[in-house]
Structure formats: C-alpha cells, structure tokens
Amino acid sequence: MKMTGSEILLESLKKEGVKHLFGYPGGVVLNIFDLLYDEKELQLILTRHEQGAVHAADGYARATGKVGVALVTSGPGATNTVTGIATAAMDSIPLVVITGQVPTMLIGNDAFQEADIVGITRPCTKYNFLVKNVNDLALTIKEAFHIANTGRPGPVLIDLPKDVTTSKAEFHWPDHVKIRSYNPTYEGNKYMITQAAHMIAKAKKPLIIAGGGVISSDAAKELREFAELTDLPVTMTMMGLGGFPGSHKLSLGMLGMHGTYYANKAVQDSDLLIAIGMRFDDRVTGKIDAFAPNAKIIHIDIDPTSIRKNVRVDLPIVGDVRRVLTVMNKVIHEEVKEPWAEVRKSWVKQIDVWKKERPMTYDRDADVIKPQYVIEKIHELTKGDAIIATEVGQNQMWAAQFYKYDKPRTWLSSGGLGTMGYGLPAAIGAQLAFPNKLVIDIAGDGSIQMNIQELATAVINKLPVKVAILNNRCLGMVRQWQELFFQERYSHTKLDDTVPDFVKVAEAYSAVGLRATKKSEVEPVLKEAFSVKRPVFMDFVIDCAEKVYPMVPAGAAIDQMLFREEEKKLEKKLKAVK
C-alpha cells in the first residue's frame, strides 16, 4: 500500500520505538502535524521554542539512553535548533532532529522560511540528510537512528521538503542497515588491553579519569568492578559524573578547572592515568604542557580522533568502553594477580591526606543562603535519588561539586558547549521519560531566563519539574572572572533590579512559586516544592559575592588552584600563577 511521506515518517518513528517527540509546528510541516492530531502511539510535546524542543529531546536522551527526537518547521524553526544540536554534538548525545523544508522545486530560491539547514548544521551534526525523494525516506530514517546511536553517539538532522511529506511511496522498513563507510570499532585490541592491565599492575600511583563515554556506553557497572578489583581511585570529568558513585570511597569527585583539590593533586602526582571515555578538554587539563607531568597515559575511547588530539598517549585502546572494561576485568582476574590492597596502600593513604587537607567546603556558618547549602540540602532531602539538570555557570559548578551522583543518567548538564538555557527544557525531557522521578533543574537567575518560556510546556503537560534558582542577581560566573582577573570591573554582569520576580513569573504560568531569603527557609521551601505534584520555581536569594572554588585560572596548571580560604591573599597568588 502506498503511503504519503508524512505517514512513512510517523510509521518509521514507531518502528524505531519512538514514543515521544518534542516540537513546534509551522507551514511546511503541516501535513505531518495533521497526522499527529489523531495519532495514538506517538506523543508530541509542544515546547514554546524550537531550542527548547531540542534540549528537551537531549534531556530525554541523556536520562534514558534512547535517541531523542525533535520535529520543527523550516527556516527560523530549523535555525532555532542549532544551539540544541551543537550542545548535543559536543556532549555526544544521540538525537534525530527532523526539520521541514520548502518544496524541492523552491530550494535555492530564497523562498519564504527557507534556510539551508543542512549546510548550516553540517559542522555540528554527526551527519545530516536532505531527503529529495519520498522513496528514500524510510531508509534515511533508519540510517539516521543508526548513525545517531552507534559508535560515538551524536545528533543527526533530516531535512524534509514539504512535497516529500505529501508524495506517496510504498513503505518498506529495512530490517537492518549497513553503511559501508561507517564501521565504528567496538572491540578493543586484546593485546593492548593486556598490556594496559600489566601497566596498571606495575604503577605506583595509578588513577582513573572517567568521562561521559562511561555513561553513553552503559559501563558504570564495569567501571566500578574495574576500580574495586584493583583498588584504583577514580576522578570524573563533568560529563562523567554518575559514571562512578560519587559517594564511593575510591571517588575523588570531579577534576579540572573547578575540580577538587585532591583530584587535581592526584592527577599531577600520578604515574599512570587510565582515561576512559573522555577527551582531555581544556577545562580538564588546564595548561596542557604542565598536565600530569609524571604520568603515562592509557586512553580508552571509541573515537580514534579523541586519542592524541590534546595530550600524548602511551597506550591507546580504541573501542566501546563497556566492552573494553569487560575484557580488562577478565584479564586482571585471570592473569594479573597482585595483592592490590597492599600495592595501593601508600597511594590511597596519600590521597586521604589530600582529602583531609582541603575538603570541599564553604562557609557553613553564614547567615545568608549559600548556594552550596541549597545543593547539599537537595542531596540530603532527595537522598541522592533525583535527576538533576543544570543551567550553565556557577549554578552548574556548585551542582557538580556538592551533590553526589551515585548513578549514571542522573546528571544532565551541557558540558562541551556550555549552553545557558539548557537545564529547564532538559529537565522537562527527563521528567517526561520518568514521570514518577523527582527531576530538579538547578539554575541561576541569568540562565533560567534563556528558556524560561518552557515553564508553560511543563505546566500544560503536567510535568512537575522543580527549578531551584540560585538567585544572585548577576551573571555570576562571568562576574567571578571579572572580580578575579578584570579588577572588579563588572561590565554587563549586574542584573539587579531587572531580575523578574520569579514567584510571580511562576504564578503567571500557573506553576507554583516559592521563595527563600533566609537560610532557615531553604529546607521548608525544598520540602514543599518536592511534595507538590506541579512544576515549581524556587527562588533562593543567595549571597551574590559567593564564588566557585577551588578554581584553576585559565592557562594555569591544574594544581595551581585558588581556594576560598585564601581569598584575602588571592591577588598575590594570581600574580604568582601568571
């Protein structure tokens, strides 16, 4: 039986197991939206902005591990997805973004709402397609999902001209897909893995750096087994949080620019780094020439381009993290028998010394609300069993530092691109996937205003996301840099009176608005927010001078850190770093 392109699209999505998509209608996708009107198996969540749709699909994908899907119209609808797509590309998140396009005969004519979205998104997608013939549509969709969710995952865009959505073809759903030029390497080289196991046995101060690859390959269990088997301390990149339990005794928390003192010290002192599913981003390495000066590096990653891109690597293993670690654990079990606890004793002891020397801390006795206090309270009240999304900036770093992520896929944050406005729509996507879970967006008063309109999406779809706004009335992270490195010249970072009344904003959207201005109000506000089954904005009026510490100044080695307790001596220390 012949079907229209629109019908083929929806049937194909169902064949791919899609239940939810996020989107926004428009002229050239009217035929698709018309079908969605009666559709029972596919639910489209109408966001209030196309960027929100892509972030929501991204949050859905991060929380579930499935491909997130967005559907938008041509021109501005399509260009509005670009930030969302780039966000997903930088963090290797599987998405399929379907954009409408003007009819094929008009392409290139500067038609109404025409944009060359395939050209625009070429550098920020893993791959993209322009479908010119309805007969290619089913295969294209199959290929798009395949590319998005295999190898190193990423966003794929399908541009669908209007006439393709109306013309008819036989629907053939391909059983499998084979792309001759796309063959990711999954199995790590056994010889290299064995070599790695022996290097680990010989090392005196080995350290695991776990990245987002641990989460995207579902390797948390294997990583834990690996670390426990050989008593290996683990630090995580921001993308890797949750890949190893944050409250585990072997965990050193996050490393890098705002990493823990002990993680950064351990990296710099280590004689063997085992980098797993991470890419040595500049926020992780600091000054590259001074990074881990004493360490050999074993690098496990599915993407060969990640290896030897930024740092020298002594032993590369290209492959899927989970499969490599499975083999590694087997090799260690069978071939490398060491009295691990004994071997690691002095190294673990040294790390404990660092942990005690400078633990993660803040002014716990302050009268004003400290943002870290809010985060710790959230962790305490949720018992760590929540999905946390964040915006970008100080709120994100505090959320990374003061909440312990024990499970993968409970931390949704824009790492690579650093996209303000990511958190609320991402939380909405996660809440849709897990209606009974507590989903909390930790936000700043700046970031939340970048996609604040999505509160309407949460309200109308009865998605009870909680937004904890750490309201310091300024663009805090930029302000922090201005304070430390630009002689307190606060150029365009004060929001002050222009920050809206978030309680009223919430109420205007028919959500719940709560406010805490005193420390004693924090817990009651959180408890109330978590008990209502509606979306809530919590306005925490925090100390605007609070900064994120420790901090590695840009261009410094990662053990050249600034600390809160040395705030008074900072000026001198900054000079020394330079």
Add this chain to the structure above:
Amino acid sequence: MRHTISILVENKFGVLSRISGLFSGRGYNIESLSVGETIDPNVSTMTIVTSGDDWIVEQINKQLNKLIDVIKVVDMTELDHVEREMVMIKVSPRQEDKAEVLRIADIFRGRIVDSSPKTYTIEVTGNEKKIEAFVELLKPMGIKEFVRTGKIAISREGVKKP
C-alpha cells in the same frame, strides 16, 4: 611536512563541503585539492595536499576517517607513489622568443593545444617540480594566463598498502 592524502568518498552532494568544512573548521590548510569520479560512479577520489607535523597529520587522517561519507583514507606520502598535476599556460612571446617557447615546451614534453598569431597555449603534465621548473622558464616570455589542476596521486604496484 607536506602530505598528499588520497580519500575515497561516497559520490553524494555535500561531500566536498564536509571535507573542506573539516579542514577550515579545524584550522588545517589545503594546498591543493582535486576531485573526480572513479570507475564506480558512486565513488569519488579526492586528493588533498596539506601540511603539518606528524601530530596534526595524524589528526587529519583520523578526522577524515570519522566522516560518515569517507570510505578510505590513504596518506600517499607514506607510500611509493606517482604524483601528477597539469598546467595550461597561455604565453604571448615577442617575435624573437617564439622559437624558444616552442623549444622549452618540447623539452618538457608539452603540447601546443591552441595557437593564435600572438599566443601559444601549452599543456604540460608532471610532478610539482617539473611544473614549477617549466613555469619559471616561461615567466620571462610573457605569461598571459595560467591554470593549474590540483595534484592527483596513485600508489606504485608491488608496494604494500597500509
């Protein structure tokens, strides 16, 4: 160091843009580029001359391989191979230089592909050095127009491919 990289790609629209976008987006330079269909019309060969230290060239190779439409990447520089490019030069020599132009063309096994009362158009193929030597000799004769292809390269038989 300069590298000649031969890339087999799916012959689809947008592929050239994906490759050139990779080079421009990551700050690698392209010294020359040539593209053409292979015997299989679904596959094209691109030959790119680029330069960089080993670290960069390794990244270029890997990044190219990562592109979905790229079937195979061969760094010709690592192999024994033959390289060719072609130029067509239109010269308008003075009357007394005309014989010299023809003599130079002959030495370089060039062919006169067009002539007019005032000009000769000469076609020459060869490796980069030969082309450059030829151009140097013709420069004093009055070059009116000059076009040059990108480099193409093929491995010599009997050489093990990586």
